[in-house]
Amino acid sequence: MKNINNINNRDFTNKRLIGKLLPWQVTGLTDGEGGFICSISHTGKGLTGYSVKLEFKVTQKTHSEGILHELKEYFGCGNVVIDNRSTDTMKFQVKSIKDILEKVIPHFVEYPCLTSKFLNFRDWKEIATIISKKEHLTNEGLDKIKNISSFMNSKRPFEDKYNHCKSFLGFSVLADGKYNINYNLPPHWVQAFLDGESSFYTYVSDKTENIIVNSSLEIGQNSHDIFILLALKKFFNGGYIKPKYKYEDILECLNSRLVNRFILRETETIINFVENYPLLTRKHLDYLDWKKIVELKKTKQHLNAEGLDLIKLIRSGLNSNRDSK
Incomplete structure (x- = not known):
């Protein structure tokens, strides 16, 4: 049987028996391989005829699936499932709005993403708040969510991502040009x-x-x-x-x-x-x-x-x- 704790001889498909993920490690993994997703689908039901769903996910190749189980343990919620068979990837995901509000969002408020993914989290958090108030069940609330999500992830302007990181990380040019x-x-x-x-x-x-x-x-x-x-x-x-x-x-x-x-x-x-x-x-x-x-x-x-x-x-x-x- 493989020793899954010896870092030089670990089976990375399993989580460690000794050692837990630390908060900044969770954020670092998310900045590298994570995403904050909002999907809006037409159902034809209810007042608006649309359904709004949120997902927090972190992906990994199957050979490193263990870290996804450690994320599940860290948050105390979510699931580890197949992400994409063609790319041989798995993902840790949280879809429950209750878990998103009570577990995922508080983490990233205290330990924010350091890349431009922070902007996706910020907008995702706003959508979660709208859903928590059930405003997404109204046409006005749905339109607000559609507007917010229309600027998330790949649809976000280059300038917004560039300027956020520039400001957040405190970039400046010194007198000597450095x-x-x-x-x-x-x-x-x-x-x-x-x-x-x-x-x-x-x-x-x-x-x-x-x-x-x-x-x-x-x-x-x-x-x-x-x-x-x-x-x-x-x-x-x-x-x-x-x-x-x-x-x-x-x-x-x-x-x-x-x-x-x-x-x-x-x-x-x-x-x-x-x-x-x-x-x-x-x-x-x-x-x-x-x-x-x-x-x-x-x-x-x-x-x-x-x-x-x-x-x-x-x-x-x-x-x-x-x-x-």
Whole structure:
């Protein structure tokens, strides 16, 4: 039987027997893989002829289903169900309006999302309040909900998401031209956010006389959330953002790549953080293999054919390739 508590030999499809999710970990998971959903469907029944339903969800691949059961345990409600068979994903969901009002909303009021998902939560919370007053059963209330939901998630303007993160995280340009973020990311939020949004990469080139092996941690976000990447740069006191442009200029941000990336090559910084804040999903196995590559390079084993072949073999099983091995 597998030891589901030993982080180096865990079955991530099961929740941990020892250890409970902490509040900022829950928010970090949500910022990475969560959503606040409002669906309006025509039923032909009642005064309005429409039904309004809310859902809070967090998704994971089936190989990391255990963290979803930990979310169910944390909130004391909801269910873990199949999300999408074609993508092999499961989800933790809460649909009960009573649980949403009494358990989900209070959590995110105290531990708010740090990405632009905060705006979806804010609007979702307003809709929940309308439903709690049964105003959604009237045409006036339904119209109000339709208007609010018409700006949620992918329908929200780029400018709104950009400006919220810029303001909330306290972005400014200093006199010397350097960028500043006032907000200090909570370590447990970073820990869980890495589970959803990070990748452990190693670049290998042996086509020249100089063999190159560079390992990094990379985190991608839509450009409207550029400021969370700058906050991560501050948190790790290193790394860089790609592409580089004037982040204070919304037009440059809008015209940059759809996905901006924070890239951290300081491997000791990465290792020190993850050793103190182990990843909660199967992505931790990617970290462990990535760390092996870092250690092989540190002992200069990449400079001989056998060591380089081993690095390439380990790299071939990282991230999305792990499932195909």
